[in-house]
Amino acid sequence: MSFIEVRNLQKSFGPLEVLKDISFDVQKNDVMAIIGPSGSGKSTMLRSLIKLEQVGGGSIIVDGDYLVKDGIYTNPTDSKMINSKMGMVFQQFNLFPHLTVKQNLELAPKLVKKEKTEDYGHRSIELLEKVGLASKANELPSRLSGGQKQRVAIARALMMNPDILLFDEPTSALDPQLTKEVLEVMKNLAEEHMTMIVVTHEMEFASNVANHVIFMDDGKIVEAGTPDEVIKSPKELRTKRFLNYELNK
Amino acid sequence: MSYEYFMSMLIPMLEGAKATVLLFVIAIVLSIPLGFLLTLAVRSSIKPISYLAQTFIYVMRGTPLLLQLLFFVFGLPLLPVIGEYLVLDRFVAATLAFILNYSAYFAEIFRGGLISIDKGQYEAAQVLGLSKWQTTVRVILPQMFRVTLPPIANESVSLVKDTALLYAVAVPELLHYAQTVVNRDFTIIPFFIAAGIYLLIAFGLTVVFKYLERKLQYE
Numbered sequence: 001m002s003f004i005e006v007r008n009l010q011k012s013f014g015p016l017e018v019l020k021d022i023s024f025d026v027q028k029n030d031v032m033a034i035i036g037p038s039g040s041g042k043s044t045m046l047r048s049l050i051k052l053e054q055v056g057g058g059s060i061i062v063d064g065d066y067l068v069k070d071g072i073y074t075n076p077t078d079s080k081m082i083n084s085k086m087g088m089v090f091q092q093f094n095l096f097p098h099l100t101v102k103q104n105l106e107l108a109p110k111l112v113k114k115e116k117t118e119d120y121g122h123r124s125i126e127l128l129e130k131v132g133l134a135s136k137a138n139e140l141p142s143r144l145s146g147g148q149k150q151r152v153a154i155a156r157a158l159m160m161n162p163d164i165l166l167f168d169e170p171t172s173a174l175d176p177q178l179t180k181e182v183l184e185v186m187k188n189l190a191e192e193h194m195t196m197i198v199v200t201h202e203m204e205f206a207s208n209v210a211n212h213v214i215f216m217d218d219g220k221i222v223e224a225g226t227p228d229e230v231i232k233s234p235k236e237l238r239t240k241r242f243l244n245y246e247l248n249k
Numbered sequence: 250m251s252y253e254y255f256m257s258m259l260i261p262m263l264e265g266a267k268a269t270v271l272l273f274v275i276a277i278v279l280s281i282p283l284g285f286l287l288t289l290a291v292r293s294s295i296k297p298i299s300y301l302a303q304t305f306i307y308v309m310r311g312t313p314l315l316l317q318l319l320f321f322v323f324g325l326p327l328l329p330v331i332g333e334y335l336v337l338d339r340f341v342a343a344t345l346a347f348i349l350n351y352s353a354y355f356a357e358i359f360r361g362g363l364i365s366i367d368k369g370q371y372e373a374a375q376v377l378g379l380s381k382w383q384t385t386v387r388v389i390l391p392q393m394f395r396v397t398l399p400p401i402a403n404e405s406v407s408l409v410k411d412t413a414l415l416y417a418v419a420v421p422e423l424l425h426y427a428q429t430v431v432n433r434d435f436t437i438i439p440f441f442i443a444a445g446i447y448l449l450i451a452f453g454l455t456v457v458f459k460y461l462e463r464k465l466q467y468e
Contacts, residue, residue: 084378086376094372
């Protein structure tokens, strides 16, 4: 059984159809890269998985439970339970600016899981060490570089022990040097077999780290397969054009 | 001018300043939370509540505070039928007018503060599983409070000065005593003393708010 099953997902903003019959599967330990031009619906699709966007039709099944079945959402209690299996990292980091790095990590475990200080206190330090930022534990986010902020955001998502991490263009707000340090952390997570879906413009990451690639355009999945299939030898004209543009940027 | 004479002016004025400060403290302590509730009411998805709150804010901001004071102190008892139950102590009635008036201004300040908070903050809280209440109290309010601190400070200083309007509804306060001495002794000095006391209160407020701003700094 797939960890995430997406079936015939459909969404419109008014008359504009942004997702047209999207279906795909994500297995445990998959790293799936979603590529495509701006406005292709890839971010909307990712955000639908964790209920930041409401879909108009289709189904999303996470770990055997329906989040949406034929366009009808499950009850709030169940959808909360389903969402708690997922973590999300945003393009704009969205750290809480009034809290220190460590407090950013510990807020949700404390409030949502009602964990004890001993438990989350250790874990937050461990995770900060993992992303190389233990020395910044007591700094406010405003004192960090963009790359450091994004690494904190990844650690914050990991604090909730999600089964899958969703990344919405995690490096698009960063310059190349800072992009590298964030991709490094994501690569390490992939090597530890974290399940991930990554909306990205980083073709190198998609080729080398992902084991599945989906190319989306105009609200549809145009091409899907392994990185070798989709990025090295694309079949569709639209994919070829997009890759040509991205790789020669 | 002898020390004794100076004190004979200052002491009643300090007595009056007590009323000024008392009104200020009650009004600020009650109008800030009330203003916040009004903001929530305006943003409520229940339309009648939202419209009611918007109308209230519109009326309070659109009419002179002096008119509202006169209405509460002298007007309420004149209302048909219920008027006779609305004979309040003048200070109480005036304080009520101040609280309602300032809550409307604070509501607008808080509304601006909430608008300024990035929607990514709500999204981050949501994906981490925080409830609406937890998001509001632990994520949004601390940021809103920081953003709105400068306009709140500004409004507080205005409130200190507006307390002088009590003069118009014959509630003894700082300015009232100053004016009394001016009339009695034909001297302008009490006005300077009154100005000094207002400035002193404003200075105290400025120091407190500057301290809060520094303490809550996160940028």
